[in-house]
Amino acid sequence: MYKFGVLTLVLLVQQASAAAGPTDNTANQLQLSDYKRAMTIGDQYAKLTTNVPDVPFWLADGESFVYRQTTKGKHQFILVNAATGTKQPAFDHTRLAAALNRASHKDYKADNLPFAGFKMAKDAGRITFNIENTRWSCDLVSDACTSNTMPPQAYQYRYDRTPPAENNREKTSVSPDGKWLAYSKNYNLFLRSKDGSRNIPLTWDGSESNYYALSTLKWSPDSRHLAGYRIRPGHKRQVHYLESSPRDQLQPKHWTMTYPKAGDTLALHQPVLFDIVSRRQIAVDNASFPNPYSLSPILWWKDGRGFTFEFNQRAHQLYRVVEVDATTGQVRSLIDEVSHTFVDYQPLVNQPRTGKTFRYDVDDGKEIIWASERDGYEHLYLFNGRTGELKNQITRGDWVVRTVYYVDPVKRQIWFGASGMNPAEDPYFVHAYRIDFDGKGLTALTPELANHHIEFSPDGRYYVDLWSRIDAPPRLMLYRASDNAELMQVESAEISELVAAGWQPPLSFHAKGRDGETDIWGIIHLPVNFDPNKRYPVVEHIYAGPTRSSVPKSFSAFVEPLTQLGFIVVQIDGMGTNNRSRAFHDVAWKNLKDGGLPDRILWHKAASAKYPWYDISNLGIFGGSAGGQNAMSALLFHPDFYKVAVASNGSYDNRMDQIWWSEQWMGWPVGIEYSQSSAVDNAFRLQGKLLLIASETDRIVDPSSTLQLADRLIRAGKYFDWLVVPGADHVAPSSYSKLKLLDFFVRNILGQEPPNWNAIGSNWRE
Structure with a gap:
């Protein structure tokens, strides 16, 4: 057992008993009715909206x-x-x-x-x-x-997509002409004629440690060639789970999941090509795709001249479209995407997760439409698919393409969504546009000052537009794509009862970030019965994961529960998050401890200077997952500003986290930056009040991440509270965890002692 020294113990007692700074709002003792409202207001408000x-x-x-x-x-x-x-x-x-x-x-x-x-x-x-x-x-x-x-354990496919080694004659890949069936036996590939009279080996050198993967095979459209991947397995890192309190039995359950982490040895994919007519393997030179993080599924050109795949080099600084000639096996690069930080290869919103942000092959690859941040913003480019030469940039400007809705190769037009094009509005609002392949004819399609979500019909004839703002209820409209004609107002939401019941939309607010030039945007959820003549304590709800921006832009009747207890709750998108310029995003690289916190601090100070009711003297913060890491970083690296935090299921050390996330943002090989951003290695810095919440069977972030942080805090003599939720996955059970979060901020910011819930029982919820 760890033993505290006398001086340390005295200091910890003093720290635990230190009262929060008073605000005008703490004069009124919270009642059970306040808690009941906080825990149930979301359900109540949901019943006051129509259509x-x-x-x-x-x-x-x-x-x-x-x-x-x-x-x-x-x-x-x-x-x-x-x-x-x-x-x-x-x-x-x-x-x-x-x-x-x-x-x-x-x-x-x-x-x-x-x-x-x-x-x-x-x-x-x-x-x-x-x-x-x-x-x-x-x-x-x-x-x-x-x-x-x-x-x-089936969740492991989310993390480890290594194709299996299959040895089942009954599982086959059938040629388009139906004459041949490819199958796997003893880690090698074989052909069997449709009538079963002939079995022909295609390979002889497969083994358990270097096999031909049946599931990766793709036939050329003319059935003359077969391509796939040979796999050399990587390290199968296992995360072990002990479910202490299963609902269907008394004894605990144990199970494992394959979960690669930063720095692990990955499976090596090598493309292989076979000429079916001559029954021979055609050599493919691997020099154009060294040290792959991943190779995408093979895609044949329709005329059978060759196939392509997308190569993501480990460290995510080179992303390449590779073409292989079917006759010779000759390899060439069609498109190279290069970055000194990272290539953001995640798909654009609404796009299937099959490769780079967006790729569209025109006329069987004569041209390729490609999304790239090469000029500092996400834009669309037109390449010659035969030579790989850039023909022209399709979209350009200090704004970002967020999604591609539909491509018409006949009219040579693209319908896409973008944000930041209109200087007078929130730069995150998505609007729909149409543009020609040559970059001319840019046409705005959604004039309403709102955030728009567009869904095109599969044939491109129609689209529906769901638009709203945080202060404007949604409308759903149907349009004809050819002339943008409005065909139907499908739905128009009604919120008059909601407003009459006291609901009020959040306030939108922006202030300059750390560079003194860039606007940082966020929203302010006001407390119940808001009185501008009073001062209210502020708590920030944070999620600064670099994959996206997180501040809501569309309507929701959702209410932050803390607002019902007299708190202001804010959400902010600081630097390092997505959907702005590349420079804005690059702040996260090898620097996840940053979390945009310097920008957030300036935002808070600007809000406090503008609004007398905005009290940041005892600022709180909470978040889950990447937000848990961010909340923890706020206490560790900015203790002079953030005083109280609740962190749930955080990726507190990216060496413990899933490989794609960690290496995408923190780089590869694993360097000193991992330790510099690690809450575990920096646990000794803790000064504020902390509540850690961990889910016992979290399948997104290894639960050991939280346990290792707790261990390091204890060894550093730091006082903190924590909750482990048995049987919970990444999102802990809402009611109990939510109540613990509310109590923690009430006790440590308002300076009030929460009710004795054990004495009260559960009847208070009814």
């Missing part, structure tokens, strides 16, 4: 789309025929709920089905959807539902 549409999605027929509508807290899925403008329920909700309840032994309600989207078969006779980790398929004619539950 609120969720993001729509198109069905496979291309003629119809579906959205979930919420009225008075009850949900239904609405199907809209774009051609006729008719609206109707997407299915019989009562029958589906009954069928789902029979199969699941649950009690789901028809007006509150536990999924937000689904896929529907082309004949509209079956839908599939997910409920937590279970995939459901329901026949709408027979009212029968079946399920497929994913075991906990």
Whole structure:
């Protein structure tokens, strides 16, 4: 057991008993009714809105789309025929709920089905959807539902996508002409004729440590060639879990998951090519893709002349489109994306996660539309797909392309979403535009001052626009793409009852960042019964993960629970987050401890200078996941400003975190920067009040990350509170964790002692 010295113990007692600085708001002792309101206000407000549409999605027929509508807290899925403008329920909700309840032994309600989207078969006779980790398929004619539950360890595919070594003659890859079946045996590839009369070995040198992966095979369209990957497995790092309190048995459960971490040896993918006519392997030179982090799935040109894949070099500073000639195996680079920090290869919003941010092959690769940040902003470029030469930059300016909705190769036009083009508005608002391949004819399609979410029909004839602001309820509109004609106002939300009940939208606020030039944007959630003549303590809700920006831009009836206890809650996008310029984003590189905190501090000071009611004398902060890391960094590296923090399931040391995230932002090889940004290695710096929350079976961030931080804090003689939630995944159970968070800020910022919940019992929630 660790023993504190007498002086250390005295200091810790003094620290624990130190009262928070007074504010005008602390004069009133919080009541049970305040807590009840804080814990339930979200559900109450959700019942006061009408006709609120969720993001729509198109069905496979291309003629119809579906959205979930919420009225008075009850949900239904609405199907809209774009051609006729008719609206109707997407299915019989009562029958589906009954069928789902029979199969699941649950009690789901028809007006509150536990999924937000689904896929529907082309004949509209079956839908599939997910409920937590279970995939459901329901026949709408027979009212029968079946399920497929994913075991906990199946999550490893999210982290380790090494193709398996398969030795099953029955599992085959069939040639387009149907004459040949490729299969794997003894780690090698074989061909079997359709009639089974001939079995021909394609390789002889496969082994368990260097095998040919059947699942990667892709046939050329003319069936003359076969390409795939040979795999040399990497280190199979295992994360071990002990579920202490399973619901279905008394004894704990143990399971493991493959979870590569920063610096681990990765599987090596090497492309292989076979000439089926001559039954020979064609050599492919690997010199153009050394030390790969990943190679994307193989994509053949339609004329069979060759195939391409995308090469992401380890360290994420080189991303390349590679072409392999089918006849000779000759390799050449079509497009190179190079950065001295990192290539942000994550897909644009709304795009499938199959490779670089955006790539579209025009006319079987004669041209390639490509997204790049090479001029400092995310833009679209047109390349000659035969030579790899840049033909022209399609979009340009001090703004960013956020998504590509649709490409028309005949009209040579692109519909895309972008933000930051309009200087007079929030630079994160997404608007829709159309532009020609040559960069001419830029046309704005969404004049409303709002944040727009566009969904195009599969054939490009229609699109729906869901737009709103934090202070303006959503509208869902249907348009014809050819002339941008408005065809239908599908839905218009009504929030008059919500406003009458006291809901108020957050305030938008911006201030200059650390460079004195760049505007940093955020929002301010005001406390209940806000009085501008009083002063209110401030708590920041942070998520500064570099993958995205996190401050809400669209309408939501959501209320931060802390506002119901007299706090101001703010959300800010500081430097290092995404969706601004490349320079803005680069702040995160090898520097995740930064979290945009210098910009956030200046933002807080500017808000305090403008608003007399904005009290930052005892500033709090909380966040989960990357936000947990950010909240911890606030206390460790800015103790003069941030005083109280709640950190949940944080990636406190990126050497313990998933490999793609850590190496993307912190670099490779693993260097001193990892230690410099590590909350574990810097635990000795803690001065403020800290509550750590950890989920026992977190499958996103290794739970040991929190335990190692706790260990280092204890060894450094630091006092802190913490909660481990048994059986919880990355997002801890909301009610108990939320109450602990509320109590922690009430005690350490308001200076009040929370109620004795054990004496009160659970009746207070009712």
